[in-house]
Amino acid sequence: xxxxFFGSLTDVIGEADLCLNGIADTDALQQFLKxxxxxxxxxxxxxxxxxxxxxxxxxxxxxxxVALMPPFSGG
Amino acid sequence: xxxxxxxxRQMILPGFGLVAQEKLWAAKVLLVGLGGxxxxxxxxxxxxxxxxxxxxxxxxxxxxxxxxxxxxSETDIGQLKTTxxxxxxxxxxxxxxxxxxxxxxxxxxALQIIKDYDLVIDGTDNFSAKYLINDACVLLNKxxxxxxxxxxxxxxxxxxxxxxxxAQPLINYRDIFxxxxxxxxxxxxxxxxxxxxxxGMIGTMQAAEAIKIITGIGKPLYGRIFNYNLLEGNIYEIxxxxxxxxxxxxxxxxxxxxxxxxxVIDCDALDIEIEEINxxxxxxxxxxxxxxxxxxxxxxxxxxxxxxxxxxxxxxxQQAIFDLPEKELCIICHQGIRSIYAxxxxxxxxxxKVYSVKGGLTAYFNKVKx
Numbered sequence: 541x542x543x544x545f546f547g548s549l550t551d552v553i554g555e556a557d558l559c560l561n562g563i564a565d566t567d568a569l570q571q572f573l574k575x576x577x578x579x580x581x582x583x584x585x586x587x588x589x590x591x592x593x594x595x596x597x598x599x600x601x602x603x604x605x606v607a608l609m610p611p612f613s614g615g
Numbered sequence: 616x617x618x619x620x621x622x623x624r625q626m627i628l629p630g631f632g633l634v635a636q637e638k639l640w641a642a643k644v645l646l647v648g649l650g651g652x653x654x655x656x657x658x659x660x661x662x663x664x665x666x667x668x669x670x671x672x673x674x675x676x677x678x679x680x681x682x683x684x685x686x687x688s689e690t691d692i693g694q695l696k697t698t699x700x701x702x703x704x705x706x707x708x709x710x711x712x713x714x715x716x717x718x719x720x721x722x723x724x725a726l727q728i729i730k731d732y733d734l735v736i737d738g739t740d741n742f743s744a745k746y747l748i749n750d751a752c753v754l755l756n757k758x759x760x761x762x763x764x765x766x767x768x769x770x771x772x773x774x775x776x777x778x779x780x781x782a783q784p785l786i787n788y789r790d791i792f793x794x795x796x797x798x799x800x801x802x803x804x805x806x807x808x809x810x811x812x813x814x815g816m817i818g819t820m821q822a823a824e825a826i827k828i829i830t831g832i833g834k835p836l837y838g839r840i841f842n843y844n845l846l847e848g849n850i851y852e853i854x855x856x857x858x859x860x861x862x863x864x865x866x867x868x869x870x871x872x873x874x875x876x877x878x879v880i881d882c883d884a885l886d887i888e889i890e891e892i893n894x895x896x897x898x899x900x901x902x903x904x905x906x907x908x909x910x911x912x913x914x915x916x917x918x919x920x921x922x923x924x925x926x927x928x929x930x931x932x933q934q935a936i937f938d939l940p941e942k943e944l945c946i947i948c949h950q951g952i953r954s955i956y957a958x959x960x961x962x963x964x965x966x967x968k969v970y971s972v973k974g975g976l977t978a979y980f981n982k983v984k985x
Contacts, residue, residue, distance in 0.1 A: 544851070546842060547765040548950070552977055556847075579977040581917035582949055584796050588853045593791065595858040609842065609853060611792045612763035612770050614809055615652045615740035 541600055543569070544607040552579045567597040569606060585610040618710075622664050635830035640666040642829045645732040647671045647720050647748060649696040651814025652762045652821060653738025654686040657700060659822035660736075661708045665829070668704070669732060671716040672696045683811030720744055722873035725751040734828060735759040736821050746795045747873055749774060749788035753864040758828060758837075761788060762821040766807050767845040769817035772855070773824055773837040786838055790861045795872075813845050889958035891951070891973040894982040900945055900970070907942040911957040912949055912976075920947075920976065929953050936964045943968040951975035 543558045550556050553573075563569045566587055574581045588607040589598050600606065619626065622636050642665050646653050649672040660668060676684075676691045676699060684696075691699045697717045704713055716728060720739070729735055729751050737748050737759055745761065752759045758776040763769065775785045820841070827833045842851045862868060892900065900906050901922060910923035911932060927935045929948070944967055946954040954971040962969055972979065 546851070547768055551950070551974075554981055578918040578980050579949065582912075584792060584794065586791050586855075591852060592854045593856050595856060607851065607853060609791075609840070610765075611742070611745075611796065612765040612768065613740060613742050613745065613796075614764040614766075614807060615648055615650050615738055615762070615814060 541602055542605045543573075544605065546607065547610045547612050549580070549583060549585060549608050549610050552577050552583055561602060563600060565597050565599050566594060566606065569600065573608075583610060618664075625663065630832050631830065635832060636664060638830050639664045639826065642734075643667040643669070643732045644825055644829075645669040645671065645729060645735045646738055647735060647744065648738030648740065649674075649684070649686075649700050650680065650738060650740055651683040651764070651809060651811070652818035653736070654684045654700075655815045655818035656736050656738060656762075656822040656825070657704065658686060658707070659819055660825060661704050661711055663822070663826055664708070665711070665825070667712045667714070669714040669716060669728070670697050670700055671718070671720060671728070672700075673717060673719040683809065683814050685811070685815070720747055722747065722869075725873075726755060726869075729757060730755050732757065734825060736825055737761050737763075738818065738821070742795045743873075745788065750864050750869050750872060753785075753787050754866065754869055760821045760824045760828075762817045764809055764813050764817055766809065767813060769813055769843045769845070770840055771817055771820045771824065771836055771843075772840040773828065773835045776828065776835060776837040784857055786855060786857050787861075787864070789864065790858050791840065791855050793858075793861055810845065816843065816845075887959045887962045889955045889962070889969055889971045891955070892945070892970045893973050894978050897945060897947070897970075897972045897979070898982075905943055906945055907940055908945045908947065909939070909957070910947055911953055916949065918976075918980075923947065929957055932957055932960055936961055939965065939967065941967070943970070945970045945972060947972040947979070948975045950977050 541560060543560060545553050545556055563572060585608045587594050589604055626632055626636050644660060644665050646657055646668060649670055674696050675693055676687045676696055678692060680687060686703055687699055695717050697715045701713050701715055704711060725747050734757060735748055735752055737745055739745055748759055752775050759774055761772045761774060774787045824836055827835050838855055840853050840855055901908050908923045910920060910926040911929045913928040946957050948954040951972055951974045954975060958969040958971050
């Protein structure tokens with residue numbers, strides 16, 4: 541599946557997107573990412589699956605696109 | 616000049632006509648912030664014939680504004696943005712009624728001012744103001760148009776837009792970002808940089824949303840967040856939903872949340888230059904016995920680090936400045952922004968050598984991992 545990062549999260553990850561497989565759901569995905577990129581733990585963002593924001597743990601399929609979207613404040 | 620002639624090119628649009636034009640003329644829009652977003656938004660609202668516009672900003676025009684705030688000229692430097700903007704708007708469209716608020720939005724004035732407007736456009740550059748606008752608009756039941764940029768990316772969304780189905784609770788900013796990020800957690804344009812066209816596009820989109828909402832044409836960006844990446848030329852839109860555990864915004868919540876609005880640091884200290892060191896230099900320096908590593912993150916921030924000599928959160932630093940040892944300080948935070956402010960705060964009171972770790976722990980962990 542494809543994981544997209546926006547705004548300041550691209551600095552945390554070092555990339556704007558990643559391809560990952562074998563991750564069951566969005567909770568497991570976030571756990572995996574936070575272990576790889578410790579700074580993600582203190583970042584604020586919401587998660588979307590296939591361009592729809594999620595508010596609870598969501599099962600993932602290989603064809604899904606997950607987005608981690610932080611708030612921006614610049615003007 | 617005939618008013619119909621002035622607006623003829625938009626009035627002949629399908630679905631627009633005299634009816635929409637009259638709605639624009641009757642509308643009252645408050646624009647908070649007259650910077651990179653606010654300037655283009657204002658110019659297009661005035662052009663389109665929005666009849667009453669409130670403009671709110673405490674700042675004066677500075678040289679570094681001119682690349683993106685095209686309402687201002689070199690001769691305006693040092694003058695209040697509201698004064699200059701009002702003058703230029705009246706040259707553009709003399710019939711428009713302008714209300715000037717030459718100060719920043721705060722907890723004391725937000726409700727009083729916003730209540731007189733139909734909708735609010737957020738042209739601010741900081742989270743305190745954005746959350747304040749959101750919470751005030753929820754209390755007053757007004758829609759607001761969010762806009763923000765982060766380097767080459769921009770976001771736009773409409774929040775708290777009422778519909779005929781009043782039983783359904785409205786989506787507001789706290790549904791997607793319940794908590795305000797800490798100051799320094801997310802970079803501003805001042806520290807991260809911005810292209811004039813980037814804020815220009817987002818500000819112009821905000822004006823477009825305002826025109827759509829007022830006239831009732833099209834489909835507003837409500838319930839979705841629009842993200843534009845200028846470098847890639849990509850648009851990514853996400854549908855947003857009302858979440859169950861979002862805070863309920865009532866008067867008590869408003870009073871508690873907006874207490875900490877005053878700046879922690881006074882303006883003179885902001886001119887102090889703080890030397891930034893990169894991660895490699897920091898790793899070399901930190902074992903030196905003359906160096907004191909100070910972590911200024913708040914206590915709940917992760918990860919815990921074992922190489923700092925003290926953790927004094929930015930919010931407590933003011934009281935602890937004279938407890939710091941007579942050593943050279945390496946200050947570290949999440950992204951290397953707060954650590955600069957912390958350095959300035961310390962240098963304003965103490966004559967210590969101060970370094971800020973560039974990129975903060977984000978850069979540090981990327982380096983250590985690599």
